Amino acid sequence: MTQPNKKKSISEIKELLKTITDEKDERLALIAQDERLGVQKALVSWKKARQKIKEAEEERDRMLVYEKALWEREFHYVAGIDEVGRGPLAGPVVTASVVLPPDVSLVGIRDSKKLSVSKREKLYEEIMDAAVSVGIGVVDAAQIDELNILQATKAAMKKSIEQLTVQPDYLLVDALELPLPIPQTSIIKGDATSLSIAAASIIAKVTRDRMMTEYDELYPGYGFSKNAGYGTQEHLNGLKNQGPSPIHRYSFSPVTQYKK
Template sequence: MAKQPSLASLKQELADVTSLADPRLDVLATDSRKGAQLLLTQIKRRLNKQAEAEAAFQERLHYERDLWAMGKLVAGIDEVGRGPLAGPVVTSAVILPQSFDIPLVNDSKQLTPKERERLYPLILAQATAVSIGIGSSELIDQINIYQATRVAMQRAVLGLGVAPQHLIVDAMQIPVDLPQTRLIKGDAKSASVAAASIVAKVYRDHLMDTYDRLYPGYGFKKNAGYGTDEHLAGLTDRGVTPIHRKTFSPVQKIIAAQSRS
């Protein structure tokens, strides 16, 4: 009777299985060892999870596919940073090729920071074109956050090196003369918008890391400018920085309190 392969060698040999139809899994199914059955369960779980991720990814290409079929060049646009007390609102416009194949690209809020950092260069490498649009804290104070976001999105679209013919936008109307598909929670429904959400998020996080070094004591690296306890304490102790949004309520109150003292 032939000696059974060790579980360690089986695990290594089956690491490249990509289909439930792989005949090696039938062989594994006949292995009565408890460890072999556990390995089989783990492989099936991994493959099912990958299949679900691929199906969800294909669904997120639904809008793009319809537009590609009409010969349209499609850009997805998203923003990050509408709610913080400090830092700019950052937008991104991304044009994906029809060959785009990164199933993990999803709404940036559903991804961990490590996943976003890993996907960021992959998106930049595969995308046909990527652009960033910035709405500074000064612009936000001048025209309000909603209008500043629209301006930043306009800048992102106009900054693309390739001219898109149709936009897919996360729930905003961008002031450019192009047809636009507006989606509620678009970053979860469109791969192009999801890619834009990741690019914008990672770009802004890196920017806030830099501001954390320029303006220590507010916790910008950890809170990205949002009004955490550490940030509010920094405002009280150190005052308002050039990147704070002076029209946002907590910052307004600090300015008013300091002007009275």
């Protein structure tokens, strides 16, 4: 082992730390011998960052319990399925089906509602890149009025499965059972306990939010880009002043009272 190279600047050591991922890397011991305050602060920051990564990896592994058990039983394509948009007064219900590979290394995936917009967008891209396949299903407001929201959600889930490029041999579904001839498990709060379902919740959420932002340009006055169709005061004021738009759910209260 060489002696510590104290000729390295603090900025150089910070850059070096960015390349180290193993806590047993011998370079850490050398850096620890450097008594400069800036170096010691950088080392503490590195250790905190590594701890966060370790915790994220542990959370990922905890959320793969269902998937790992199924992979061990030789179910190769396990699809996690979730929905977004059952409660809004306007816009579609959007669902996603996500098949992850057994060697998935993604971290930070969790219930989409617990993530910031920027984090969801980042994870959306990572999931799309890492997944074996992703399918998206959309059922619009008119179909929701025709079917009811529960049946519309199931129809959207079936659409998302049909969009997969692989045939899933097992389904992990958030809180619902689907009338399909595919083995499945319904998991209450699945987006908190299954990585595949949580990944699906992120895909569905980002997809729907992007749609609602586009609808806000087509139908201004309701604040769709900010409230995603939920009944905020701005949205209710828009309903009162303008009446419903073509993407409103006429079977939902209070939209019904403004129906012409």
